[in-house]
Amino acid sequence: RKSWLFSDTVDGAKASAVVYSLMLTCRASRVEPLAWLRHVLTELPQRTGDVDIADLLPFNFHKAATA
Template sequence: ERDIRPFCTGRSSWLFSDTVAGAKASAMIYSLMLTCRACNVEPYAYLVRVLSELPQRALDADVTDLQPFNFSKPTA
């Protein structure tokens, strides 16, 4: 119940999404952020890494290593 509480409280805000595609995009991002939380991954660091690596990959490339439960901070 604790994990879905923000979803239930934000539901009224998402009611006014302009398009179905916008609502789906919001749902995907929300799902990724909750998965980050469940996997103890810092969401901002995750998004920075994913959004910097995705443009460098081919359209048909395997992206399973970019999922939150496979995410590890790069060693510098």
């Protein structure tokens, strides 16, 4: 359960921190993390590299899901 405490590299620790932060943002925004992650992983590959992706953040998920 606490395996995240033992990251092998600094980059791995940073990646874990990003994922944990996003999951906790989902919880704070009352968004189901799995539904949000499915939405992001479906939408993100369809976008070009220079497009703003702020609408994919967890606190904007309800607005995107209802639109």
